[in-house]
Amino acid sequence: MDGIHDLGGVDGFGAIKVERNEPVFHEDWEPLGYALGFLGMGLNWWTADQIRHAIERMEPRHYLSASYYERYLTGVASLYVEKGTVSQQQLEDLAGGRYPLALPATPGAQARTQEISYAVGETVLVTNTHFKGHCRMPRYVRGKQGIITHIAPPFPFAGSAGHGLEAKLEPTYHVRFQAKDLWSDAEENSSVVVDLWQSYLEKAP
Amino acid sequence: MDGIHDLGGVDGFGAIKVERNEPVFHEDWEPLGYALGFLGMGLNWWTADQIRHAIERMEPRHYLSASYYERYLTGVASLYVEKGTVSQQQLEDLAGGRYPLALPATPGAQARTQEISYAVGETVLVTNTHFKGHCRMPRYVRGKQGIITHIAPPFPFAGSAGHGLEAKLEPTYHVRFQAKDLWSDAEENSSVVVDLWQSYLEKAP
């Protein structure tokens, strides 16, 4: 989905603030999102991709106003509610206030059936397609050409895994783009490498 | 700028909520943004484009969490502070709390010097350029091809007018795009017409 989470290249954000001697967690509730998320993964109730997608599905205002661990918690809580383990009402009663969850998921996608493989050094084209579900192709590379620098081992296709569907194993490719090809005002002498599932790529024309 | 305000086609937003018998203003402070904005325009302190750009320059979290009239107020207040009429500290003292303003502007842009005009019915290409200042070319048409349906009279080029620079008068063109050419999952049998300054367009290849 071309959601609010797809932040690469979005203008208007200010300076990056670095905290000195930062602790791993700032508040003692923060590990709960990870811990309870792993719990459901251990029960095979969902994949890491489903957690990521549940976070992406947060109402955009909530996504952008929430801290990282609040987003993670919200994604995991949404999955427990969608699984039927607990209801939103129960969570609100326990929390003593509103407990916003992710918006509903749209249908997932299958990887391309046709096997098209690419070689290191080959120029490829990122597909110019749009999909409202879980998608690990950032919109800043859509329709762009880059060069394959490395082939990673097969992993479950995110468009399926993010929706709890059986996911085809597909290699992912490290594709290098000249930053200027992505943004005309990008930094000189810089490039961006994006790790893309095979289904996100096409032969260059 | 490819800012948070550039919302066309962004996924993840929920249902549109319509209020029955809606009043023009819901709270009595709401007209102040418009009124005090017009005041500065009347003094030739800024253009409508500068107000728009000041709103776009709001910190993205603030932009997305604010109501429409709060955004307008914030843009106008930012221009008064940037003009030196009042300081942020004075505003915070008067308001009795934090008074966030827009982030600083980047330099403006000039319209293209070269005159390239287009005819109704002609296929044109939207420039594949990126600019961090005020830009009235939504990112969803960048690099896309459409057909000119109408030529509107010359208006000051937004890239300059949004920064208080002298702005070349340039016609704007109504350009029709097939929605499917903009988003592969767009609605069937639908099109989008965007009103684009001449400098945002190129001859189609």
Place this chain on the structure above:
Amino acid sequence: MTDHQSTSNMAPKARRARALETALADKNLIPENYVEKITQIAEHKWDAKNGAMVVAEAWVDSEFRERLRTNATAACAELGFSGPQGEYIVALENTATLHNVIVCTLCSCTAWPVLGLPPDWYKSFEYRARVVRESRTVLREMGLDLPAEIEIRVWDTTAETRYMVLPCRPKGTEGWSKEALADLITQNVLIGVALPEV
């Protein structure tokens, strides 16, 4: 990550609005009754009833309709409707096979003199984000279910043209007065998310 400071501990928006007003008033920058006058204009002069009269006039007077098609700014001014955000108006004519809808994805530009200030839903992120990409679904959610064979054309108000929709005259309104016809035209009809209902 702690919450970002930009949205925490802000002064309430009403107090921020009044703070700016007070600061400018202290410098004698605000003419007497300036804010009240603007508010009056916004609440009463910029009104969708104006656009409704333009549509009714076009439905009963084919010569006016032609002037509206070729120069809507002048045609609206004939009826007394002009002013800020109405400097260049274009009327979008619906046909049996084409339905027009207006949006401003980048901010919320609207033809104030004929449409009035836009409603909140028009300014919502939901409408701005979705109507260009999912026009048919958005219209259906808003209660306008158009047949698949009607093309939906969405007009994004990205420069200085300001739009109004000129809907088809409904059947069964033959011989109606202009006033009665104008009563069929709501602000939502002029934006294109509704059709006149007899």
Place this chain on the structure above:
Amino acid sequence: MTDHQSTSNMAPKARRARALETALADKNLIPENYVEKITQIAEHKWDAKNGAMVVAEAWVDSEFRERLRTNATAACAELGFSGPQGEYIVALENTATLHNVIVCTLCSCTAWPVLGLPPDWYKSFEYRARVVRESRTVLREMGLDLPAEIEIRVWDTTAETRYMVLPCRPKGTEGWSKEALADLITQNVLIGVALPEV
């Protein structure tokens, strides 16, 4: 427009977190000490000191360096570093003309076993939005001013590969112990927003 209900009147996040924990505990879904164990692992086992040892080893042992280049997952496992978010690790070797930087623009994926949980700034919208488009400016703002002739290569962690940066060994560290070398490698160095400082 009134503020959207999604962000108003929410229960505080700590209470939302505890509410989910309580609901699951009430159903006996949480094994004893489960949350505490995860917290311990996150705070102590996943640690940038691990990545620092990998870098130090690569600096002193050219055969290990070669194994790290060809199969970083196995090379890290040799030193005992593996686990979730470390299933496929790739080491990014800096050279005299190339500087590597890691980001995850879509969420905040990181090689936990060797980098530890990432710092807040890495997860910030600012870093995620800006570093791909304005890498040199972002690095300069963060205190790393690279000469124009050095290419900056930004690695966006969009699939399952997890990255670590292998920086150039600083001059003046000849003969140093692995422990002393590892002390030069901070989490920021492993991400690529800093260089080892002697």
